[in-house]
Amino acid sequence: MDHAIDRLIIRNARIITENSIVEGDLLAEGGRIAAFGAVPGKAEGTEELDAGGLFLSPGFIDLHNHGRLGVNVMDGKESSLETIARGQMSHGVTGFLAGTSSAPWDKNLAAVRAVTRWYAGEREGMARCLGLYLEGNYFSMEKRGAHNPDYLRPLSVEEMGELLEAGSGAVKVVCLSPELPGAAAVIRFLKERGVVVAAAHSNATYREALAGINAGITQSTHTFNGMRGLDQHEPGILGAVLTDDRVICEAIADGIHLAPAILDMMLKLKGPDRIALISDSVELNGLPEGQYRFGDRTITVGAGAIRLEDGRLAGSCLSLDIAVWNMVTLAGASLPQAVRMASLVPARALGLQDERGSIAVGKEADLILFDGDISVKEVFIGAKREKKHEP
Ligand SMILES: [Zn+2]
Structure with missing residues (x-):
């Protein structure tokens, strides 16, 4: 350098x-x-x-973001990735993972290849891209959230191998629902190759989630969002990820995806060393309020949220500077704790804690x-x- x-x-x-x-x-x-x-x-x-x-x-590290200012990682374009990296930097992010989302298989591979070609270089005026966060295609139908059901796919070690090959070394995190058939083998396959596995968009029971953690899951994707709810008889995936110290829980701390009391509860349960603040920012983040058309879907931006027609949330307009502020003001974290959740914890989630994050x-x-x-x-x-x- x-x-x-x-x-x-x-x-x-x-x-x-x-x-x-x-x-x-x-x-x-x-x-x-x-x-x-x-x-x-x-x-x-x-x-x-x-x-x-x-x-x-320390500069913030955003593990999970998909786009902003009208561009998306799935565009597969260098100019889009640069817009994202510049926008991230303006909010204090110095390192981020480029997040994909559910798409037809070829589009997925194209986006993975585009980020892989682009990410490693040193560039002026923008945050460092630390690799890829693959969110998409391997989710439960019930908890898919805003992901298009047509693109959900069964899990297979072969297909995961193809994704890792397309992303040669760039794929850092893969999201999946641990209750899907074949999950344990795929989780072990990824873990052996140094890829972090995150439980996401999941309707797993407590036992299914625990089996996933035992197989190697170490992260929980936007915890609470896109997950089976807590129940006193069936604690479900939330019961597992909130109580198991092997798991770092991502949180979208915008006060909308998670009510302030839930942020407080997560902080009390997990502590500041096992919560990673993420933006989950999407391409409408930073655009004026109003209605936007995506294929056959209408998405509304307003009141700090991005929603589908039926009211479901479709990503956030959050940035990590605001998330840190919210953890202090809404959840009672100290400033060093809130900063740690946006820097050292995400660095540790990726195994980069000796190089960056504090x-x-x-x-x-x-x-x-x-x-x-x-x-x-x-x-x-x-x-x-x-x-x-x-x-
Ligand atoms: Zn998601």
Whole structure:
């Protein structure tokens, strides 16, 4: 990686570390965090910046988003991926997974190939794409949510192998319903290849979900949304993912997909080290309120939500800066906890916690500065100060 400036000092910041907030400076060298706290005087060839008391936080990592500003990962176009990556960065995201959604098989493969060709490069002015999040096609009919029923497919190891081949190394997370026939074999197949398996859009009983976790599921996709409800006699998939410490629970913390009391409950049950805040942002995020036509479906954007004609939610218009704010204001998380749920936990979900996700010596200097309202002012990727593009 090429860095124009090797040393960066950010002075006078409130630094959000993994567990606390410390006032001081941060030094980055060669794109990585070299020291923080008190950093001695300026040396030659150092870019220095006064943060003016803003919060300095690790950049957010969005595991699950599909699009924004009228474009979708499923477009299979480089320009769409760049629009998403720029929009993400303007909200403090420095790393994200590109999320697919249910589609005809060929379109799926084309989207996987497009992201795979594009994702690894270094680009100016946009968040890093960390790979693919495959959400689609392997869901229960009852809990498919906004996914088109025509595209649901049976699970098979062969088909999963084809997807992994098309995505050579880029596929990081695969979503599936653990109650589908053949799920255990597919989960083991993915896990052996280092792919994270997330339980999603599922009507699984508690036993079926637990069998999935035992086979290797470590993540729960937009927990509560697209899942069988909790029942005192049949705790179902929610009973399993909320109580099993092997599972990191994604949460769409917009206050609509999950009522504030549910955010509070999740935080109490899972704790801040097992909740990953996600945006689940879709292509209508950032567009004016109103009705939009997609094939034979009408989708309405309004009042902070995106809904199908029957009122079902169809993705969100959330961004991670707002999600962090909501976890503090709606669920009573501390700021370091809320930031952790948007940075270190998602990094850990992907096995990237030694490289990124928190302010710690040796990690990539993917950093953001924001004010007390979590309004993002500056973004640094690999210690390089990026120009923010307002959406
Ligand atoms: Zn979904």
